[in-house]
Amino acid sequence: MVRISNNLVGLLNFLTFLLSIPILGGGIWLSNRASTDCEKFLDRPIIALGVFLMLVSLAGLIGAWCRVSWLLWIYLFVMFILIVLVFCFTIFAFVVTNKGVGEVVSGRGYKEYRLGDYSNWLQKRVSSDKNWGKIRSCLQDSKICKSLEDKNLPQSDFFNSNLSPIQSGCCKPPTDCNFTYQSATNWTKLADSTISADQDCTTWSNDPNSLCYDCQSCKAGVLANLKKDWKKVAVVNIIFLIFLIIVYSIGCCAFRNNREDNSYPRWKGYP
Known part of the structure; x- marks a missing residue:
């Protein structure tokens, strides 16, 4: 038996x-x-x-x-x-x-993310050209920024929106850049003398294929999203x-x- x-x-x-x-x-x-x-x-x-x-x-x-x-x-x-x-x-x-938390921005419904706030191991993984190339491709394929643009939100509604870490980091320039809002993915740059020292301000482009996909804030947004997912995975x-x-x-x-x-x-x- x-x-x-x-x-x-x-x-x-x-x-x-x-x-x-x-x-x-x-x-x-x-x-x-x-x-x-x-x-x-x-x-x-x-x-x-x-x-x-x-x-x-x-x-x-x-x-x-x-x-x-x-x-x-x-x-x-x-x-x-x-x-x-x-x-x-x-x-x-x-x-x-x-390590790593989003920073609350005065007068905004969303948070912003800094790459340096996360662990060195995660920073190295996401900053690798090979890895980031694949991640960037996935972000573009997901059309997450296009879906935000399609909502056609007025400035006040956009500033009060609860954006995801990736939307906040990849689809718009950092608030410190002081760009003028035209739409969710279209911003007018000010004179060079008034632009923040943040390198993301010069990396930003209104080109839908570029936006802030190569910004440090975008990499930080990916890590913030990854951190949230890994916490759930760890519990499971x-x-x-x-x-x-x-x-x-x-x-x-x-x-x-x-x-x-x-x-x-x-x-x-x-x-």
Whole structure:
């Protein structure tokens, strides 16, 4: 009679295997239709995740239900490595996102963001030409600034708007530049003598393909958004980590059952 722990491990991995199929299929579909750098950037991680889940779930499924101890051992080893990685990433996420807050601007409903307020590690990652090129492409593809322009807000409504970090950092010039508002993505520069020393003021362009995408404030806005997302991911990771530890414990029981059954066959009536 198959024991409860073997049944649970097999069932959980069967469900994981079913989950891996749409994930893998979605990654392959995305790779075939990807037309932008942003879309191409996502397909490989999705395919890798789908393949990983499929292989690990098959190892756990066969190992538990078919009593194949060496496959169950591989499954437990991978699970242990995954637990360590999730734990380390969760701690790392809390550490690197501990710094950095938006600055309240007088008379404005939105906040502004400074790149120097964030951790050095995040600054280096986002400032890399290779990384920023991909991020910039994604920002343009998302049309987040165009959607803001399409609202055609009057100046008072725009200044009172609760802009997202990316909208605040990438779609408009910093408030210190003292530019004159024409529309959400169109601002008139003042004479050079009155422009702030902030280099973002000279980087700003009314060209819809440029705007403030190369500004330090835009990179800071991306990090502010990333920080918010990583905080959520870290909380989810804690729940996921608890789940992994429970599954790993059940898997250890199933592995012990396999070893006992392989070493000491249970004859009818033998305890």
